[in-house]
Amino acid sequence: MNLFPALNSIYTKEQLSARDAQRLAEFIAFGPIVFQVSRLMIKFGILDMLRNSHDGLTREEIACKTGLSDYAVKVLTDASLTIGSILLDTATERFSLSKTGWFLLNDPATRVNIDFNHDVNYEGWFHLEEALLEGKPAGLKHFGDWNTIYEGLSQIPEPARKSWLAFDHFYSDSSFDKALEIVFSRPIRTLLDVGGNTGRWAMRCVEYDHEVNVTIMDLPQQLEMMRSQTDGKSGADRITGYEINLLDTNASFPTGKHFNAVWMSQFLDCFGEEEIAGILRRAAKAMTGETRLYIMETFWDRQKYEPAAFCLTQISLYFTAMANGNSKMYHSEDMQRLVEAAGLRVETIHDHLGQGHSIMVCKL
Numbered sequence: 324m325n326l327f328p329a330l331n332s333i334y335t336k337e338q339l340s341a342r343d344a345q346r347l348a349e350f351i352a353f354g355p356i357v358f359q360v361s362r363l364m365i366k367f368g369i370l371d372m373l374r375n376s377h378d379g380l381t382r383e384e385i386a387c388k389t390g391l392s393d394y395a396v397k398v399l400t401d402a403s404l405t406i407g408s409i410l411l412d413t414a415t416e417r418f419s420l421s422k423t424g425w426f427l428l429n430d431p432a433t434r435v436n437i438d439f440n441h442d443v444n445y446e447g448w449f450h451l452e453e454a455l456l457e458g459k460p461a462g463l464k465h466f467g468d469w470n471t472i473y474e475g476l477s478q479i480p481e482p483a484r485k486s487w488l489a490f491d492h493f494y495s496d497s498s499f500d501k502a503l504e505i506v507f508s509r510p511i512r513t514l515l516d517v518g519g520n521t522g523r524w525a526m527r528c529v530e531y532d533h534e535v536n537v538t539i540m541d542l543p544q545q546l547e548m549m550r551s552q553t554d555g556k557s558g559a560d561r562i563t564g565y566e567i568n569l570l571d572t573n574a575s576f577p578t579g580k581h582f583n584a585v586w587m588s589q590f591l592d593c594f595g596e597e598e599i600a601g602i603l604r605r606a607a608k609a610m611t612g613e614t615r616l617y618i619m620e621t622f623w624d625r626q627k628y629e630p631a632a633f634c635l636t637q638i639s640l641y642f643t644a645m646a647n648g649n650s651k652m653y654h655s656e657d658m659q660r661l662v663e664a665a666g667l668r669v670e671t672i673h674d675h676l677g678q679g680h681s682i683m684v685c686k687l
C-alpha cells in the first residue's frame with residue numbers, strides 16, 4: 324500500500340515511548356468523555372472566555388461568568404487540564420487556553436467535526452459493532468427507518484441535518500475554486516453533476532461560465548432541496564434535475580445527451596466497491612472519447628498532513644454505522660482499480676485542493 328511521504332514516516336515506524344503509548348491507550352479508553360468535556364468547554368463558552376481574558380480566569384470567575392456550579396466548573400477544568408486543552412498558573416490559580424484549546428476553539432475543521440460527531444454520529448456509533456457484523460448502518464435507526472442516510476437526509480431532525488450539511492459543505496466548498504479552474508480549463512458546455520445534493524457546485528458552475536448547462540443527478544428528495552435552494556438565483560435556469568436512485572442497477576445515466584464533463588464530488592465514497600464499479604460502468608456508457616470524468620474525493624493516502632489522514636479514516640466509520648454500512652473514505656489505489664475495471668483510464672490526479680481533496684481525471 325502506497326502512502327504519501329508525510330504519512331509514510333508516521334505509519335511505518337513506532338513513534339511513541341512506552342509512557343506516551345500508555346497515555347494514548349488511556350486517552351482512547353476515555354475517548355467518549357474526553358470528547359464530551361471538550362465539546363462542553365466550547366458550548367459553555369469557557370474556552371472562549373479564557374481566550375479573551377488577559378491573564379486567565381480562576382475557577383470562581385468561570386463559575387460566576389457561566390452560571391455553572393463550582394462543582395461543574397471543577398470537574399470540567401480538572402479534566403480539561405489533564406486532556407491538555409487548558410493550562411494552570413499555580414501561583415495565581417488562573418486557567419488559560421493551551422494550544423490544543425486554541426485549535427478546539429478556532430480551527431473551523433475541528434468545530435465542524437465536533438458538531439458532526441455529536442449531532443449525527445455519537446449515539447449511532449454505539450451500534451458500530453452490529454453495523455460491522457451485518458454490513459448495515461445499524462446506528463441510523465436512531466433517526467429513522469431508512470436503508471441509507473441519503474434517503475432520509477431531507478427528514479433527519481435538527482440539529483443533525485444542519486450539522487450533516489455543514490460537514491459536507493465545509494469539505495467540498497473549500498475545493499470549488501481550484502476545481503472550477505481544473506474542470507473549465509477545457510471547453511465545457513454540458514456538465515453532469517452526479518450526486519449534486521443542494522446544488523452548490525452547480526451554482527458555482529453557472530456563475531463561473533455563462534454558457535454551461537448543468538444536469539444534477541440525485542435522489543428525488545435531494546432534488547427538491549436543490550430546487551428550493553437555487554430557486555430564483557441567477558443562472559439557475561441552466562440547472563436541471565434528473566431523478567435517479569443509482570443503487571437500482573437498472574437505472575441508467577441520461578441518454579441522448581452528450582456531456583463534456585461528468586462530475587462526482589464526495590459521491591463515490593457513499594457506495595461500496597461493487598456499487599462503485601456498477602456506477603462507473605454506467606457512467607462510462609454515457610461518455611464519449613471527448614468526455615472527462617472528474618472524481619473529487621478526500622483520499623486518505625494522499626494527504627499532506629497526518630491529522631487529515633486521521634480524520635478521514637475515522638470518518639469512514641460514519642459510513643459504516645450511519646450512512647450505508649458498506650462505504651468509506653477510499654485509498655486512491657482502490658479507486659483507480661475500480662475506474663480501470665469500468666473501462667476507464669486515469670489521465671491525471673490533482674492533489675491538495677482545499678481541505679485535502681484530490682481530483683482524479685478519467686477518460687475512456
Ligand SMILES: C[S@@+](CC[C@H](N)C(=O)[O-])C[C@H]1O[C@@H](n2cnc3c(N)ncnc32)[C@H](O)[C@@H]1O
Nearest residue numbers: 473495518520541542545567568569570588589
Ligand atoms: C456526500 S453528498 C455529496 C454532495 C456534493 N456532491 C458535495 O460535493 O458536497 C452525496 C450525494 O450523493 C447522493 N446519493 C447518495 N446515494 C445516492 C443514490 N443511491 N442515488 C443517487 N444519488 C445518491 C446524496 O443524495 C448526496 O446528495
